[in-house]
Amino acid sequence: MSGQLTLALAGTIRHDGNGGVTDDLADAPGLARWLREQAEPLRHYDHDLAPPADLPDEQIRLDVVALRRAVRTLLARAVAPAPPSRADHSSLLTPADAVRHLNDAAGRLPTSPRLRWPDDAAPALTRHSAPAELRIRLTAALARAAVDFLASPARERLRACPAPRCVRYFLQENARQQWCKPSCGNRARVARHYHRHQAER
Numbered sequence: 001m002s003g004q005l006t007l008a009l010a011g012t013i014r015h016d017g018n019g020g021v022t023d024d025l026a027d028a029p030g031l032a033r034w035l036r037e038q039a040e041p042l043r044h045y046d047h048d049l050a051p052p053a054d055l056p057d058e059q060i061r062l063d064v065v066a067l068r069r070a071v072r073t074l075l076a077r078a079v080a081p082a083p084p085s086r087a088d089h090s091s092l093l094t095p096a097d098a099v100r101h102l103n104d105a106a107g108r109l110p111t112s113p114r115l116r117w118p119d120d121a122a123p124a125l126t127r128h129s130a131p132a133e134l135r136i137r138l139t140a141a142l143a144r145a146a147v148d149f150l151a152s153p154a155r156e157r158l159r160a161c162p163a164p165r166c167v168r169y170f171l172q173e174n175a176r177q178q179w180c181k182p183s184c185g186n187r188a189r190v191a192r193h194y195h196r197h198q199a200e201r
Contacts, residue, residue: 003154003171005041005145008034009064010072013087015165021087025065028055035138045141046109046129060135067105067139071146073098075169078150078158085160087167105143108136 012034016022024030035042035051042049052060073092076084084092093101110130117123129137149155157172163184170180179185 003149003152005038005045005142006071006075006149007169007171008038008041009068009142009146010075010169012068013072013085013167015167019165021167025061025068028058028061031056031061031064041145042138042141045144046137047126048129049137049141052134056134060138063105063135063139064142067101067142067146069093070098070101070105071142072169074102074146074150075158076160078155079160079169082160083162085167085169086165102143102146105139106147107140108132109140 012024012030014022014024024034032051032055035056039051069091070093072085072088073095076088076092077095077098092098109132111127114126114128115123116126129140132140154171159170159172159177159180161168161170161180161184163179166180166184168180168184
């Protein structure tokens with residue numbers, strides 16, 4: 001779950017299909033759309049967190065974008081010594097600043113364990129968060145997901161897709177997987193064929 005949410009956040013920077021890069025969080029409607037898509041994994045980190053009924057304000061958007069920058073910095077560090085995503089060469093924080101930003105965001109919302117034990121069901125552990133404004137709850141949930149993922153063994157399977165124009169990070173499913181999706185593999189093979197053909201001329 002943590003990897004899914006963290007890679008979804010990082011994946012809001014993506015190839016635009018025309019050789020460039022687009023940002024799904026460039027405006028409030030884009031963030032609202034993304035929050036609706038991620039509602040279930042977000043609730044895993046904050047049971048009471050729900051997408052805002054109205055468009056998120058600019059401060060919320062800026063906070064999420066800043067957190068994404070920290071996350072992508074640490075994803076780039078995690079794939080080293082392989083190169084980071086092409087989108088990250090000039091926009092990374094220092095790893096220490098990224099860790100500090102992530103930990104600060106994760107710690108802004110105090111939580112405590114709560115036991116729920118209905119009469120007709122087995123007991124379940126939930127985490128209760130103190131009341132807080134949406135931007136704090138949201139960035140805390142995203143930061144905690146990133147902390148969980150980066151501290152997990154799954155981090156060892158993290159890769160930056162090397163296909164031409166792709167800027168995604170992905171989790172390698174098996175040792176032979178080189179690209180984030182088959183279309184990237186096809187594009188890489190076409191590019192290799194083109195360069196080989198040009199070199200033979």
